Amino acid sequence: MATLALIVDGVVVQHFELNTPKTLIGRAADNQVRIDDLAVSSHHARVERIPNNYLEGIYDYFLQDLNSTNGTLVNGSKVERVQLQPNDEIRIGWNTFKLMDDTRPGMEQTAYILPGGD
16 A cells, blocks of 8 residues: 655654545645644645556556645755646655555566567
């Protein structure tokens, strides 16, 4: 299962499961990831979980800034909408998150078997 890990001083202090099609991030009480930080908009960003077109049981995650006042950064770059990869660093206000996804197969686990080989 994929989670957003809240990082403080290099240590994971909290995990937020990304187990619904849309996860809202912001200061308001109706967000699934609520951040008590004045630099964060009421509804700052959204993570969308979309089934992968090619791998059954695997999801792709997209982060979208919801026209926030201070913007959303992924790996140091301001984004409007971006597909997240495992270990991407997300900065919202003064808060740092990391996408953790233990279900995503790594490249080292992928193999191609060619027909007719000796």
